Amino acid sequence: MSGSQRPRLGYDGVAVVTPVTIPYVRYSTHSAHWWLGRALGALIRGAGIAKSDVDGVCVSSFTLGPDTAVGLMQHLGMSPRWLDHIPMGGASGVVAVRRAARAVQAGDAEVVACIAGDTNQVDSFRNTVSQFSRFAQDAVYPYGAGGPNASFALLTDYYMKHYGATREDFGKLCVAQRDNALKNPHALMKKPLTLAQYIDAKPITDPIHLFDCVMPCAGAEGYLVMTEDRARSLELPFVRIRSTIERHNAFPEDPIQFRGGWAMDKDALYAHADAAPEDIDFLETYDDYPVINMMQFEDLGFCAKGEAAAFVRKHSFTIDGDFPFNTSGGQLSVGQAGAAGGYLGFVQALRQLTDSAGRTQVSGAKLGLVSGFGMINYDRGLCSGAALLERGHAL
């Protein structure tokens, strides 16, 4: 794929620091500004810098309207010289770091705050879903108004029929993620989940059952991007970016989504980092439904297409297992705080690689892979991305 393209520059000298999470709540009476402002505040305090030191900001949010990142800057009293707004849902965390890293590298900004957050008022979810996109409004929502549950039910139905994955396979991932979540104080789900409970759960939209669905909630996530020199002088543990990819509207000719954009770009991802899937110590995927985890195992090269079910049967996915996966518990167990869901895996990976993951720490984690997926504009998720991240300090 990349043969005819110019070689990409590395991310030398760029550091990602200060993973922050504003603890999630199921419903919030605050607006998105409150959540995003708190994330920015936590980043500044966490890094020990002045507010005016942040000269670049990158924002992702579904519920910030009618404002964009621009209005948010006046709201927060910021005067950045670099500003971006990334409306890519679950791919936002990876895409934000791509943008911010290049800005820092080029000297367009010194310190970029990447923040994502959403509120969840009692009618937020219905409002977001009913007006999600033009194609959704014209050609999906009028068909039962099932929202993402229905879209993923169709993908899951197809995937199960064609590749022989079973509910038990999906359940194994959900149960492992819940096990991980019990070690994460930020997770909204605090009770253990058994496979029997998963299987017997209430059907929502066949074959999707209750524990296949994320719980919409309010929350925010963030991190800072700066030079390695700056991170060192601030004495902040940092993470290096080894390689990244993004892709939008991949494989439009596929009749239904059975693969994501990663499949187009994974070779470039590993080649750029001079790494292979076997080198990875942990994987954080975008997990709004378990079927998309399966696709990421395949499309990121951990197994061949259609073999994710066998891969799931072979491995354990807990923090101390043989394939540490979604170590925060993922959105399925932590909750989906809107666009912050697209940052959850990224921020957790930063924690893993800066020894700040607490009880969810994967011991000896040096290289982590984060992938993002977002925006069911019509019948499939359009945005995909991934980042290979490496510990900046010696173990």
Add this chain to the structure above:
Amino acid sequence: MSAPLVKPKKKNPVERTRLPTRPPASRSRSAQGLTRAAAEGRFEMQVCSECNTLQYPAREVCCSCLSEHLQWKPVDNRGELIATTTLRHSNDLYFRERLPWRVGTVKMAAGPVVVAHIHEDCVADGPVRLALKLDRSGQAVLHALPEKDTPNMNDAAQLRESACDPKFRRVLVTDGKSAMGQAVAKAMLDAGASAVFLGDPTRWKTVAAFDTLAADPRVQIVELDVTDTDSVDRVAASIGGKVEILVNTASYLRDGGILGRKDVILARDAMEVNVLGLMRLAQAFGPGMCFRAADGTNSAVAWVNILSIHALAALPARGAWSASMAAALSAAQTLRAELGGAGVRVLNVFPGPIDEEWEQLTPPPKLAPSAVAKAIVKSLQDGVEDAYVGDIAEEIRERLRENHKAVERELGNQ
């Protein structure tokens, strides 16, 4: 195979009536191209004039060559059902009250992939036919139907939601003394209507065909004169709560233009029946029908206006009458917006000349009233909202599309 619909029991007057809700109605302006096709029962999508790529969902420019020349055209409606799900949860009130609801992904033979309502008789991974139908918010939606008709397929709950099937419904035919009224009453009974309320505006006049119909136990005669507000109100007070389909067959047709006489009596009489009659009926029956628009199997569903193709293009030889038809069409459009809030569909029927006493001097071809009645029943079963009936109506419509100025000139010489 769909289970046959069971005749609804008599309504329990103690139970609360479920109020109407509507499925999501927001659409882009481009997507309304589907509505135009569905309104007449056609299956059309956008096709690029330059590279022939079929577009779905509706677009502004071609997704292949970026041309802005996209044309709505009839396209192949066959496809394969590649994924299905049954919703047991919905974010929308309308669907919440109608769960479970089956939707799926259909790969069209013509190219695009669509999300559609899936008929219960469609087999997973099997072939399907797609149809564009109006849903209860009056917007076009795609229904996937089994490749071949199956027994009782119109009885399936999801499909019945998009249709206005007379089966097990009670129909008011406002003028039963006319040949058209009798034909409509018969066609409704043949289509499974459980009762017909047959209006009699002229008790002093004996009509044998009317008396024959009146002998049918399913027919109930009501004294109804649409030019008399008290009469209309009395009937509404008596049976308004039971009317699920209203077919306005009251009609006043006389020859004559505008300059040929020194008064407006003919015009006023035509307006009195064709326009003000419609408004009186709407005021008396509309609110009650809206109230019962979600009331179970035999909910109130449709309001039928029998207009004329000359509502769209005046026939100067019948100028006063043509003006009343145009006015009635305008009133019907307002009624469509007002009844549409509850999901009650307004079906406007545009026939060509009809073979009845007041069109004695009109040369053939003329439509038998029974042919118009059959077209009304089919339109209700198919769920369309505009029906052009007969060769003359279709021809004038086509000519209007081609050159409406030519039609003006040509009708002026008839």
